[in-house]
Amino acid sequence: MESNENILEVENLKINFKTYAGTVKAIRDVSFNLKKGETLAIVGESGSGKTVTTRSIMGLLANNAVVEGGTVMFHDQDVLKMTEKQLQDLRGAKIAQIFQDPMxxxxxxxxxxxxxxxxxxxxxxxxxxxxxxxxxxxxxxxxxxxxxxxxxxxxxxxxxxxxxxxxxxxxxxNYPEILIADEPTTALDVTIQAQILDLMRELQNKISTSIIFITHDLGVVAGMADRVAVMYAGKIVEYGTVDEIFYNPKHPYTWGLLSSMPTLETNGDELPSIPGTPPDLLDPPTGDAFAPRNSYALKIDTEKEPPFFKVSDTHYAATWLLHPDAPKVTPPVQIVARQKQFAEMQKKLAAEKLSHPVEEEEERQ
Incomplete structure (x- = not known):
């Protein structure tokens, strides 16, 4: 069962890689927490920093990686300051990982x-x-x-x-406290994929482990996660509960990811895609890294990096579109359709609760 207790806290993590071409700023000030018994999904395109972030939690960074700053607190210990012996005791016992290709x-x-x-x-x-x-x-x-x-x-x-x-x-x-699942179903067909996800949910309920689920497949996230962190160019650009990210997304990058995901209503038309490619992190752009690919970009996006704006107590997004002085924009039609769908679902659930109050009271007792 999920609790309010944080089992892991990542604060202001910055990781660079020294390469022949120069210094790659792979992780650029990433912060998040993981609660006991919950599933946190980290989503984003390849190269957004998902795997590097979670490898730092396991103490498995490459030899050319340099931690420029930040902490990874597991209980009261900073994983980044652990000795190799402490890390060996941690891996597999307290924190375990499922990798992408089982073979x-x-x-x-x-x-x-x-x-x-x-x-x-x-x-x-x-x-x-x-x-x-x-x-x-x-x-x-x-x-x-x-x-x-x-x-x-x-x-x-x-x-x-x-x-x-x-x-x-x-x-x-070893019944680990944290399980990191790095694209665990990518190499499997859809039917087997569903079985593996069901199995992970079932086992999580049995042993109360917390899961960090790394994926680029938002369809997987919908049925698996409690909360979602969206990463782009080495930064988290939006995070919230799974319902908030799916039905009330605020960052244009999240809009792009969701719009390119087929639904049951998708007809034979071509799915929208995000134009362009992610930036070169040897020389990260000034301002919002997503601005060159963002059709909703404002002038300030090319000049100044947006801070996180609060949408709700659990939902934050780093986009200037949420600034009080920003012009009002309409999200893509696919996002608007999802928001309507969610509103209808919430109304239906509320109506069902009103019509069955006695049964719910009995269940609670």
Whole structure:
């Protein structure tokens, strides 16, 4: 169950990469928190900084990465100041990660039962026999059929969907407090994708882990996340609850991402796309980095970076369009349609609550 307790707090994170071409300013002042038991989705195009941000949480930054500033507080400890030994104790035990391609995440020469059991033997000093017994239980929990007979199989003997279940089993075997899922369903077909997402939701309810879900697929976010952070060019440009981001988005970049996502109402017309490409972070632009691709850009967007404007207690967006003096603009038709759809849904829910007050009271008791 989600609580109000913050399990992770990232503040003013700045990460650069030293390259032959110069210094890439990959993460430019990123702040967010993660509550116990919630799912936070971080969305954005490739290169927006999603993976680098979460790798800093695991202490897995590349050798040419330089942390220019900020903190990553897990409970009362700054992960960025941990020793390698402390990080090794953290990874897999307290914070675990599911990677994008299950085949490259698994050791092709090791039986999968041993791979699932290994974190227990490393982090908890558990005997091989006991760890293997728990690995078998976890295999059943993640839905691997005929687990008793398959525990000694190798990764190549499983389908893509089953391999991803094995990767999830390895990540969850120590019941971590935080699970980072980096595009965990990208390599899978849509049916298997849905099964894996259902499985993650189910397991989250059972072990109360918090999830950071990295994706560029907003369709996945709708059914998975409690809150959403939208990233662009190394910065978070909007964050809010999943309903606020889907049905009342305020940043033009979020409008672009949502407009390019098909819905059940989408007909044969071509989907809108965001023109242009993300900026070169060797030399980040002055002002709002999205301005060159933004058809709603104001003059100030090219001169000064927008601060976060408050939309609600849980919803903030960094766009000059929210300034009191900014001209009023109408969002794209797809966004307006979503807002109407949400308003109708809210009315329907309110009407249902009014018509069944007694039942709800009974349920509460």
């Amino acid at each position: 490259t995440s698994l050791d092709p020469t090791m039986r999968i039962g041993r791979q699932i059991a290994e974190p227990l033997m490393v982090h908890k000093g558990m005997s091989k026999a006991k760890a293997m017994a728990q690995a078998l239980d976890m295999m059943k929990l993640v839905g691997i059929t005929n687990a008793e007979n398959r525990i000694n199989d190798y990764p190549h003997q499983f389908s893509g969907g089953m391999r991803q279940r094995i990767v999830i089993a390895i990540a969850l075997i």
